[in-house]
Amino acid sequence: MASIFSRIVAGEIPCYRIAENNDFLAFLDINPLAKGHALVIPKKETDYIFNIEDEELAAMMVFAKKVGLAIEKTIPCKRIGVTVIGLEVPHAHIHLIPINSIFDMDFSKTKLALSPEELEEIRSKIVANL
Ligand code: 5GP
Numbered sequence: 018m019a020s021i022f023s024r025i026v027a028g029e030i031p032c033y034r035i036a037e038n039n040d041f042l043a044f045l046d047i048n049p050l051a052k053g054h055a056l057v058i059p060k061k062e063t064d065y066i067f068n069i070e071d072e073e074l075a076a077m078m079v080f081a082k083k084v085g086l087a088i089e090k091t092i093p094c095k096r097i098g099v100t101v102i103g104l105e106v107p108h109a110h111i112h113l114i115p116i117n118s119i120f121d122m123d124f125s126k127t128k129l130a131l132s133p134e135e136l137e138e139i140r141s142k143i144v145a146n147l
Contacts, residue, residue, distance in 0.1 A: 020108035023062045033140040036084055036147060041077055043084040043113075045136055048128040050114055051121055052139055053092035057081040057111040066101050066109040077111065083147065085113045090146040091139070098122045 024030045026042055033045035035055055046054040059077055063069050069077065085097040094115035100122060101111055116122055131139075 020062055020064075021106055022056075022058050022108035022110065026058070026060045033136045035087070035140060035143050036080075038080065040073065041080040043080070045140055046112070047136075049131065050124065050126060050128060051092070051094075051116070052129065052131070052135075053088045053094075053113075053115045053143065055084060055088060055113045055143070057084060057113065059109055063109050064103070064107040066103065066111075069109060081111045081113060084143075087143050087146040088113055088115060091142045 019027070021030065025032045025044065032047075035043040035045065037043065037060075040060055041057060042060055043055055043057045046056050057077060057080060059069060059073065066074070081099065085099065089097050092115040095117045098114040098116040098121065099111060100114070101109075102124060103109060114122060120126075
């Protein structure tokens with residue numbers, strides 16, 4: 018069965034889309050740790066990030082860098098934390114999270130509950146900074 022992220026790629030499930038090219042898609046995490054928390058995924062479904070071919074993985078990180086810099090311009094923070102977990106959704110993804118301290122990368126924290134309007138506002142500001 019297609020992963021939830023493949024269904025997003027296919028347009029079957031909506032997302033707050035930040036950027037895409039032929040191979041990758043970036044969108045806001047629906048249950049963010051911080052405002053601007055985004056995910057970068059390969060459009061081709063692969064569960065484990067280290068099963069992605071070298072060249073594609075390198076390109077994915079370059080794509081994530083571009084998105085991360087736009088998030089950093091948009092959301093006041095010390096830097097963008099970059100991490101891969103992948104225990105919930107079996108479709109490789111890089112988390113990009115605006116952080117001010119190590120505690121902002123704590124995935125056991127309660128997630129933010131942002132309204133659709135707030136998510137859309139964040140999304141459009143990030144897109145404007147791309
Ligand atoms: P992980 O697999 O890295 O442990 O976590 C998966 C991440 O994907 C979580 O941060 C979760 O909030 C996010 N997520 C799960 N389902 C959806 C979805 O349908 N849409 C979006 N935008 N994010 C999702």
